[in-house]
Amino acid sequence: MIEILQFALLGLGAGTIYAALGTGVVLTYQAAGVINISLGAMGMYIGYTYAFLHNEDLLVLPIGTIATPDLPVWAAMLVCLAVAALLGLVAYALVFRPLRSASGLLKLVAAVGITMVLQSLVVLRFPTTSASVPPILANDPVHFGGLTVSWDRFLLAAVVIVIAALLWVLTRFTRTGLAMRAVAEDERAATLLGHSPGRLSALAWMGSSMLAGLLGILAGPITGLDPVTNSLFIVPALAVAIVGRLRSFGITVAAGIALGMVQSVVLKLQGDYSWLPQTGLREVLPFLVIVVTLAVSGGSLPSRGTEEDPRLPAVPRGGASPITVGATLLVGVALVLTLDGPYRTALTTTVVSVLVCLSIVVVTGMLGQISLAQMTFAGAAGFVLSNLTTRAHIGFPFAPLIAVALAVILGVAVAVPALRIRGVTLGVVTLGLAVAVSEFVFKNPGWTGGMGGSRVPELRLFGAGLGNGGDIGFALFALFAVTACAIGVIWLRRTRLGGQMLMVRANERAAAAAGINIAGIKLTGFGIAAGLAGTAGVLLGYQQESLAFQNFDVFVSLTYVAVVYLAGISRVSGAVIAGLMAPGGLVYYALDRWLDLGKYNAIVSAIGLLLALVTTPGGVAGEADRQLRWLVGRLRRPAVPEPSGEQVAALGEETGHAVSRTT
Amino acid sequence: MSVEKISRRPARVVAGACTALALTLVAACASNGDAGANSKSDKAESVRQVELPVKKAQGKPIVVGMINNDTNAAGNFANMGEATRAAVKYVNNNLGGAGGRPIRLEYCNSNGTTAASANCAAQILEQHPAAVIGGLDLGSDGSLPLLAKAGVPYVATTPISATELTSPDSFSFFAGAAGSQIAASVYAAKELHTKKAAVLFNENPQARLAAERFVRDVLKAQGVKKVTMVPFGVNETDVAGPLSQALQGGTDTVFGIMPESGCVNVLKAKQSLASTATYVFTGNCAAPGVLKAGGSAADGSYFPVSVQPANADTPDTKAFRAAIAKYAPSVDLGFYPESAFAATVSLSRVLGKTDKPDDPAAVIKAFHALKNEPTFVGPPVTCDGKQVAGLPSVCTNQVRIVKSENGRLQDVAGRWYSG
Structure with missing residues (x-):
């Protein structure tokens, strides 16, 4: 028992970080109506800024570097917090203010874009990513029996609790704080009372960025600095913010510290009991917290009385005509036959990407449900295909059919929480699911291949090998398979089921009143979308002849959602355009080659995404x-x-x- | 409660008090910091450069491709590309080329995704390369199948993916993580007299398998009875927890299998826990940036490295330093660029061994014929697919064991060490 308590204390550091980021999420949601998933990246960026300012006397800005004198700690912190405030203000002014009336999904996608910009800025601007934040809080070891905990974990927890208390005071007893609560309750009424939602949103963005930056500086010696992993701290932070119902700072902080402690205890138990799953068990906990919290709370979270129009881009009437589909197919065949080398490889990537994007069009564009885990379904099917073909020696077509069927079953299972959860909250749930499955399943070598990885043998049709991603045979096969799926989606749009899906998307209550079986429609829609994603996973396996967990991680899913939204999330043509624009796709590759962006590719893509989201919120396909x-x-x-x-x-x-x- | 009814004065006093408390907390509890860890960057030591011979290659260039992630999500690795370009210039201007002929490098920057890597492979294949050098490419799963199908050999400088380690016609002059860990485990058991070990590793399939097969099983075969396995997630928030778990029960040696940022975190956690155990990390963690970020916590740590340390006093390392100073002075002398440089020079020697260096099949045959062949700053290699069990691409299982002391790496074994 003593050892359990000792390990619980060891989890204080991690828990405090979840608590601090969760507090920032609550602040931004309350004042600005945005679930800001870029807070982890913001903290990471300011951590790097402080590390180089203190260690190298260099203030590295997004543009330009200033050599500074040897600044005392407090001055360096103030400078970095000022940078954080400025970044938050710029993010609000340039991205989120123009998107104030946009749907929650679009704002979520924009936050993904901010994350990508910050990550690529770090890689570009800081000479080495193996940087270390010098400790500010005293870190003398404290001994508890046989265990040692560093004193700075306790100090950090105290700082976060004080900050949460300060925010509570702010929102209870100050005019600005009360105005924030008023805006959260009823933005229109608050505006009539003379409060400015824009000013409050700007303040919230600056405040949450400074909070994340302070965390990056104080907790940097604990977490270390890494452009990717630091950004993922937001997932457990979202979980604890949901426990706090996106409203209570106190509950969020308590939940964060508790989650960190529980994860540490699970680590101890994993060491003592080998029958416990050894892979990914602790990473699943945030997802379980989200699901349990929403189940207990009835799936509802405090909504904001905002002026925003939560509608997704409109669905076109009728959909694509047979002539359009036929012409597109002909163009595709012509391109496969005429392009060669890297352009054909990129075209094959485009074709497979179209299928992933189609799944997003079905689940979000048609059904109106936000799912950030479509690549999880693709990965499930892909790894099942690998196991069936290499271990069970089951060939085409049975292996891919079984793999896709399993993806459909998984999709239907994931749809169950969607029966009670809606909107961006569902997106957060699926985000947690994507992380959990990646850590618990895709990284488990027992299920996803040993030292040789997850191989997929060459696709053979009637005894003839079709090759892989660079070959005409496979490219044509993939093209016809994806075209068949696209025709299926167009036909679905015109069926009764498709109409019911659109009604659910438009207004669930009205649809229920009209006698539509909401649960059945959602389960079916999720299943269809998962089947499409699973088919994409199968094609990806055949294309690459091997699969790795990185192919299906959460950032890949988020990137696809961003690109599909940009292209047109409510249209099949949007999926086609998204496939062309997806990383590695034909247009993406051609631009990269012609413009020769080199190391600036990532940041140009990220900024381009944000610009496009702001200027064409209805999507490229819709605008076209x-x-x-x-x-x-x-x-x-x-x-x-x-x-x-x-x-x-x-x-x-x-x-x-x-x-x-x-x- | 309406705004008008609020008495603002007490609210402001409360808010101000909390602010003052927060700042006081931070100021009062601020430590002086670890000067060793946070010292300003030292000026680079001036190293006397040797004079490079002048021997220009002539004739039709041999095309060699390279796929590297100049930048990917994990960081900036453009220095590997720069080092390879420098190596090509060194080979062409100072070594007389590959079999007398110059090398022409076809470079493709991939962004770390499999799709981009596949595009790079297809792009390079249009130039009919004799071989392709793999830098640090997180998406190599995409390129290797295309290269294998085209029969073009792939020379991995830092093999990390399963495909790079097991793909047919993939070759590595270096032991990589697997071979390094085997050698390090044997060294720890025999020379450091490890009695109780713990293996701390990033939770991913390759790292877990390496931890189990190449560390745990090897240690047990060497008579180390207690070996604890402690995985932690790549987005672990506080490594102190897993490290504490690893140190339980009187662990005297901790093996770390993780990327560079993870090594820095473990070193910091080691410091915060005042751990006195011996630490053995993977070779990638011997990078200058990691040692600097780790500060004094890195002192006393061991690293199995695949090439001779750049600051060694051997003819090859002196030539390496001189060539980098001449052709790529902005590149640091870390293990990543050194491995890329070395792989290029060693490849040029292999190309020189065949009378058809433009023919990938002939180059593959030349690779398979290598037996105890000396390499540039590296160990002798034999590409028979048997040097490391289960990893046919690896042509050697030998490494140098180095130890960090005061920010510098010292070769402690004094020879190529193998398991």
């Missing part, structure tokens, strides 16, 4: 369709003579002008 319809309308308009002077006199001058303008 709108422009095309305008053009067709202009071309089809018949010529009408100008009204004569007598007609203008008879109609009245204004009417005459109106007639002239519209003809």
Whole structure:
């Protein structure tokens, strides 16, 4: 028992970090209505800034580096916190203020873009990512029996508790804080009372960025600095913020510290009891916390009375015509046959990516459910395919069919929490699921291949090998498979089931009132989407002839969601455009090669994504369709003579002008 | 409660008090820091460079490709590309080329995804390379199948993926993580007299298998009875917990299998726990950036490294330093760029052994014919697929065992050490 308590104390450091980031999530959600998943990346960026300022006397800014004198600790901290505030303000002003009326998913995607920008900035601007934040808090060892805990973990916990208390005071007893609560309750009413939601949002962004930056500086000696892993600290932070119902700082802090302690105790138990799963058990805990919390709370979280229109981009009527589908297929075949080398490889990547994007179009564009775990379904099918073909020696078509069927079952299982959870909250649940499955399953060598990795033998059709991603045979096979799936999705749109899915997306209550079985529709929609993603996973396995857990990690899912939203999340054509734009896809590769961006590729892509989200929130496909319809309308308009002077006199001058303008 | 009814004065006093308390807490509890860890960067030692011979290659260039992640999610590895370019210039200008002919490098920067790596492979294959050098490529699962299908040999400088380690026609002049860990485990058992060990590793399939097969099983075969396995997630927030678990029961030696940032975290945790155990990390953690970030906590740590330390006093290392100073002065002398440089020079020697260096099949045959062949700053290699069990691409199981003292690496074994 004593050892259990000792290990619980060891978890204080991790728990405090979850608590601090969770507090930032609550602050931003309350004041700005955004679930800010870029806080971990913000803390990481400021940690690097402080490390180089203190260690090298260099203030490394996103643009430019300033050599500074040897600053005392407090001055260096102030400078870095000022940088954090500025970054938060810039993120709000340039990205989230223009997106104030956008859907929750779009804001989530924009936060992903901010994360990507910060990660790529670190890699570009700091000479080495093996940097170390010098300790500020005293870190003398404290002995508890046979165990040692560093004193700085206790100090950090005290700092975070004080900050949470400060925020509680702010939101209870100050005008600004009360205004934030008022905006959270009813933005329209708060605006009428003279409060400025924009100013409050800006303050919240600056405040949460400074909080994340302070955490990056004080906790950096504990967590270390890494562009990728630090960004993932946001997942357990989201879990504890949800326990706090995105409202209570106190509960969030308590939940964060408790989660860290429980994870540490589980580590101890894993060492003592070998029958416990040794892989990924602690990483599953945040996901379980989210699911249990939402189950207990009835799946509802405090919603904000905002002015935002939560609607996703509109679904076009009718969908693509057979001529369009046929023409697209012909173009695809022509490209496969004419392109070679890296362009054909990129085209094959595009084709497989289209299928992943189609799954997102179905689950989010048609059904209106936010799922950030589509690559998880792809990975499940891919690794099952690898095991069936290499261990059980089951060939085509049975192995891929079984793999896809399992992905469908998994998708239906994931849909169960979606029956009670909606909106961005569901997105957070699926994000937790993606991390949990990646850690617990995809990284388990017992399930995903030994030292040789997860191999997938060459796809053979009627005894003939089709090759891999660079070969015409496989490229054509993938193209026809994806086209069949796209036709299926277009046909689904026109069926009764498709119509019911759209009704659920539009208004669940109204759909239920109309007699639609909401649960059945959601389960079916998730299953179909998972099947499409599973098919993509199978094709990816055949394309690469091997699979690794990195192919399906959470950032890959987030990138696909971002690209599909950008391209047009409510359209099949959006999935096609997204496939072209996806990393490694045809347009992406061509631009990379022609522009020769080199090491700037990542940041240019990230900034480009944010710019596109802000300027075309309806998606590229939607904008293109709108422009095309305008053009067709202009071309089809018949010529009408100008009204004569007598007609203008008879109609009245204004009417005459109106007639002239519209003809 | 309406805003008007709030008495603002007590609220501001409370808020101000909390702020003052927070700042006081931080100021009062601030430590002086570890000067060793946080010292300003030292000026680089000036090293007397040897004079490089002048011997220019002539004739039709032999095309060699390279796929590297200049930047990926894990960091900036452009220095590997720079070191390879420097090596090509060194080979062409100072060594007389590969069999007398110059090398032309076709470089492709991939962003670490399998799709981008596959595109790079296809792009390089258009140039009909004799071989392709793999830098640090997180997406090599995408490129290797294409290269294998085209029959082009792949020379891995830092083999990390399963595909690089087991793909047919993939060759590594270096022991890599697997061979290094075997050698380090044997060294710890025999020379450091390890009695109780713990293996701390990042939870991913390759690291877990390496920890189990190449550390735990080897230690047990050497008579170390107690070996504790302690995995931690790649996004572990506080490594002190797993390290405490590893140190339980009187562990005297901790083996670490993790990327560089993980090594820094473990070193910091070691310091915060005042651990006196001996630490043996993987060779990638002997990088200058890691040693600097780890500060005094890195002192006394052992690393099995695949090449001679750059500061060694051998003809090859002197030539390496001189070539980098001449052709890529901004590149640091870490193990990543040194491995890339060495792989390129050693490849040029293999190309020189065949009378058809443009033919990938002939190059593959030349690789398979290597037996105890000396390499540049590396160990002798034999590419028979049997040097490390289960990893046919690895052509050697020998490493140098180095120890960090005052920020510098000392070769403690004095010879190539193998398991």
